[in-house]
Amino acid sequence: MTDVTIIGAGVAGLCVARSLMDRGAQVRLIDRAGDVGPHACSWWAGGMLAPHCEGESAEEPVIRLGQEAADWWDRQTGVVHRHGSLVVSANRDRADITRFARRTSHYKEVNAVEIEALEPDLGARFSKGLYFESEAHLAPRAALAKLRAGLVRGGATFEQAEADPADFAAKGLTVDCRGFAARDTNADLRGVKGEMLVLSCPDVTLTRPIRLLHPRIPLYIVPRGDGIYMLGATMIEAAASKHVTARALLELLSAAYALNPAFGEAEVLEIGVDSRPAFADNLPRIRRNGNLITANGLFRHGFLLAPALARMVAEVIFDNETPEVMDEAAA
Amino acid sequence: MRDFYGTTLANGFMLGTAQYPSPAILAEAFKRSGASVATVSLRRESGQDRAGQDFWAMIKGLGVHILPNTAGCHSVKEAVTTAHMAREVFDTKWIKLEVIGEEDTLQPDVFGLTEAARILTEDGFQVFPYTTEDLVVADKLLNAGCEVLMPWGAPIGSGLGLNNLFGLRAMRAHFPDVPLVIDAGLGLPSQAAQAMELGYDAVLLNTAVAKAGDPALMAEAFATAIAAGKQAAEADPMEPRDMAAPSTPVIGKAFLS
Numbered sequence: 394m395t396d397v398t399i400i401g402a403g404v405a406g407l408c409v410a411r412s413l414m415d416r417g418a419q420v421r422l423i424d425r426a427g428d429v430g431p432h433a434c435s436w437w438a439g440g441m442l443a444p445h446c447e448g449e450s451a452e453e454p455v456i457r458l459g460q461e462a463a464d465w466w467d468r469q470t471g472v473v474h475r476h477g478s479l480v481v482s483a484n485r486d487r488a489d490i491t492r493f494a495r496r497t498s499h500y501k502e503v504n505a506v507e508i509e510a511l512e513p514d515l516g517a518r519f520s521k522g523l524y525f526e527s528e529a530h531l532a533p534r535a536a537l538a539k540l541r542a543g544l545v546r547g548g549a550t551f552e553q554a555e556a557d558p559a560d561f562a563a564k565g566l567t568v569d570c571r572g573f574a575a576r577d578t579n580a581d582l583r584g585v586k587g588e589m590l591v592l593s594c595p596d597v598t599l600t601r602p603i604r605l606l607h608p609r610i611p612l613y614i615v616p617r618g619d620g621i622y623m624l625g626a627t628m629i630e631a632a633a634s635k636h637v638t639a640r641a642l643l644e645l646l647s648a649a650y651a652l653n654p655a656f657g658e659a660e661v662l663e664i665g666v667d668s669r670p671a672f673a674d675n676l677p678r679i680r681r682n683g684n685l686i687t688a689n690g691l692f693r694h695g696f697l698l699a700p701a702l703a704r705m706v707a708e709v710i711f712d713n714e715t716p717e718v719m720d721e722a723a724a
Numbered sequence: 725m726r727d728f729y730g731t732t733l734a735n736g737f738m739l740g741t742a743q744y745p746s747p748a749i750l751a752e753a754f755k756r757s758g759a760s761v762a763t764v765s766l767r768r769e770s771g772q773d774r775a776g777q778d779f780w781a782m783i784k785g786l787g788v789h790i791l792p793n794t795a796g797c798h799s800v801k802e803a804v805t806t807a808h809m810a811r812e813v814f815d816t817k818w819i820k821l822e823v824i825g826e827e828d829t830l831q832p833d834v835f836g837l838t839e840a841a842r843i844l845t846e847d848g849f850q851v852f853p854y855t856t857e858d859l860v861v862a863d864k865l866l867n868a869g870c871e872v873l874m875p876w877g878a879p880i881g882s883g884l885g886l887n888n889l890f891g892l893r894a895m896r897a898h899f900p901d902v903p904l905v906i907d908a909g910l911g912l913p914s915q916a917a918q919a920m921e922l923g924y925d926a927v928l929l930n931t932a933v934a935k936a937g938d939p940a941l942m943a944e945a946f947a948t949a950i951a952a953g954k955q956a957a958e959a960d961p962m963e964p965r966d967m968a969a970p971s972t973p974v975i976g977k978a979f980l981s
Contacts, residue, residue: 450745452745452746492935495937583747583778584778609881673746673747673748673751674747675745675746675747675748
């Protein structure tokens with residue numbers, strides 16, 4: 394049986410642990426907080442499993458590899474909601490819908506009546522939209538908790554330590570899944586700041602993630618169930634991530650208000666900010682240097698791409714393969 | 725050739741750095757465009773703790789002139805603070821000055837713009853003001869110390885092209901010695917060519933390239949159009965006329981029959 398040490402208990406670390414255990418490895422996870430939690434940017438994720446929508450700005454591998462995600466999360470956690478996703482814009486920004494449609498596939502164009510039938514609480518506010526029926530979403534923290542529980546049942550251990558991956562690699566096979574913290578050994582990794590809000594708004598019922606297109610302030614809103622909604626959108630080329638700006642809050646809230654004025658009565662439960670790890674092309678990488686494997690760069694696609702990334706890490710270890718995201722050069 | 729505060733540019737292509745799908749695509753677009761100037765915006769919050777430095781380092785690595793901008797600033801104070809940050813981060817006196825007056829059209833607040841231009845010029849900055857085609861405002865900006873003017877073609881990000889041809893032509897005629905840049909509103913290379921044909925010295929654009937399906941290819945298309953428009957302006961185009969003008973002699977032909 395192979396013993397593997399995984400550093401970082403975010404979505405990448407947990408998925409890699411799962412896929413290695415499924416191939417018969419004995420794993421232990423080392424994390425600076427000792428467990429899954431708010432220090433990982435996956436804690437603050439939207440949880441949209443929307444490979445086709447992401448195709449609007451992402452490269453082809455994101456669309457293709459992302460299609461593994463919904464089935465994988467469903468199998469591992471059972472908390473996946475398969476209700477598709479809906480893309481709308483204010484009538485004055487209809488050019489953005491046209492553009493989005495040209496760049497993506499696997500959608501159906503929907504009119505005001507059809508939008509209202511899908512999401513009655515959007516009413517007749519939007520006259521044109523795109524419905525991506527095959528897409529899904531999940532609640533990130535619930536999914537991480539389920540995944541963690543399964544790992545522990547299978548014999549995985551969690552330990553708290555400020556780990557230097559090289560120390561562990563000196564003793565045995567190690568996978569570095571630290572996200573942006575791995576910047577120390579991956580100089581080409583950068584942080585992309587994201588800001589999010591969690592609202593409680595029982596007056597509004599939405600079934601699926603909604604993307605509100607806007608030339609300057611795009612918004613997505615993901616239902617968490619029980620009247621809880623996650624709002625996100627911002628993408629700022631900046632690593633430091635302590636606080637949300639007032640402008641980001643204003644923009645997010647006013648976009649939500651445009652979606653349904655009832656959001657004006659919502660209670661703000663959480664305000665979050667994180668630094669998503671990304672390489673220059675916003676695609677993930679696996680790097681190997683002897684006993685040390687690095688799996689990183691999931692950008693805004695943590696839940697969408699971690700299953701595929703984890704599968705490929707297992708292929709590197711057990712099949713001695715060189716998967717498409719393998720990148721020896723900068724290791 | 726009109727220069728920009730003493731700097732002669734290899735071509736009239738100024739390209740923005742926002743909204744690209746990834747930094748890798750941004751870099752490719754610059755490579756294919758051959759653009760001589762990169763504009764880059766500083767958000768105030770990231771300026772303070774230098775959080776954007778990875779991105780800025782990448783922009784510096786493009787090897788072109790850098791024109792930092794005060795995009796998104798709505799007051800004189802905000803614009804002046806951002807300009808100071810930009811000077812520190814990019815070690816340049818150049819600043820593209822934007823003071824937004826209207827949220828929906830992103831139309832410049834020309835009063836705030838003139839005041840900020842005066843303050844910054846006195847402080848040693850070389851100001852590239854984002855303005856309208858208004859000649860009186862242009863004159864006041866020159867009086868405030870600006871040596872370059874950047875009138876809009878159309879509202880930022882609209883892709884509508886040159887909305888007021890008469891106004892832009894008048895501006896060129898009125899300020900024959902001032903370098904003029906069409907800033908904002910361009911959606912297609914043909915519009916950039918048209919701007920250069922009017923005798924403008926450069927065009928500045930961002931969305932038209934960044935939001936194209938293939939940004940690098942669109943960047944190259946703009947570069948070709950800008951070069952063509954510049955050549956056309958230098959070649960002294962014919963004057964349009966209302967009647968057909970045969971290009972071959974008609975004497976001796978049976979044209980009266």
